[in-house]
Amino acid sequence: MISVNLLPEEYRRRAKSPIGIIAAISAAVLINASLFAYWGYLHFGVKANVATTRDVLQADLAGLKWQVDYHNSLKAEIATRSQREQTLAEITKDRVLWTKTLDELIDVVHAGREGVDHFIWFNDLAAEVKTDRNNHGQLTGDGVSGAEAYAQLANFAEDLEDSSLSSLMGIFEAPEPLQATQEKPDETLIPSVTWSFPLRMNLLSPQDRVKNREAVEGDDQ
Numbered sequence: 646m647i648s649v650n651l652l653p654e655e656y657r658r659r660a661k662s663p664i665g666i667i668a669a670i671s672a673a674v675l676i677n678a679s680l681f682a683y684w685g686y687l688h689f690g691v692k693a694n695v696a697t698t699r700d701v702l703q704a705d706l707a708g709l710k711w712q713v714d715y716h717n718s719l720k721a722e723i724a725t726r727s728q729r730e731q732t733l734a735e736i737t738k739d740r741v742l743w744t745k746t747l748d749e750l751i752d753v754v755h756a757g758r759e760g761v762d763h764f765i766w767f768n769d770l771a772a773e774v775k776t777d778r779n780n781h782g783q784l785t786g787d788g789v790s791g792a793e794a795y796a797q798l799a800n801f802a803e804d805l806e807d808s809s810l811s812s813l814m815g816i817f818e819a820p821e822p823l824q825a826t827q828e829k830p831d832e833t834l835i836p837s838v839t840w841s842f843p844l845r846m847n848l849l850s851p852q853d854r855v856k857n858r859e860a861v862e863g864d865d866q
Contacts, residue, residue, distance in 0.1 A: 741782075
């Protein structure tokens with residue numbers, strides 16, 4: 646049914662919006678305003694802060710990258726050199742260090758006993774390494790003892806086998822007994838009495854030399 650209000654304007658009731666609609670609209674406006682404010686905070690606050698932090702971290706990363714690359718190159722070089730050292734050690738572990746060996750022989754010669762020199766010298770020395778199964782090489786020389794007493798030469802032979810004086814016995818077999826020949830005395834020389842003797846020291850096998858060296862290195866540790 647159609648209702649028509651014929652009252653004058655001043656007597657008519659003013660139309661009012663329902664309270665529920667007003668409340669709903671107000672809530673919607675409030676929610677939208679809050680969301681907009683939150684979006685503004687994220688966009689202009691958090692996003693800007695994240696972008697700044699990212700830029701700082703990227704700058705740090707760029708500064709550290711060359712250090713990482715340098716570190717990796719050093720690791721690769723260390724690995725290569727370690728492998729080379731290991732290879733060289735495997736190659737040289739059964740080799741005879743003749744310079745060290747002769748130095749130790751000289752030390753034994755000059756050490757003497759009870760404050761008395763051995764008075765030993767060599768006219769020549771020869772070293773030879775062989776691959777024969779029964780002959781691995783030797784150190785030979787023509788020695789001379791300037792001590793009048795033969796016992797001094799015997800003391801020298803004993804000192805060659807003394808492991809506390811050198812590591813010669815880790816490389817050589819025990820020397821063959823020294824067979825000395827007394828030279829004709831010459832009163833015009835000092836010393837006037839000399840003994841000539843051949844020195845021959847046979848090398849141990851490479852396996853025995855390596856075993857002895859590893860045993861010494863193990864004791865040092």
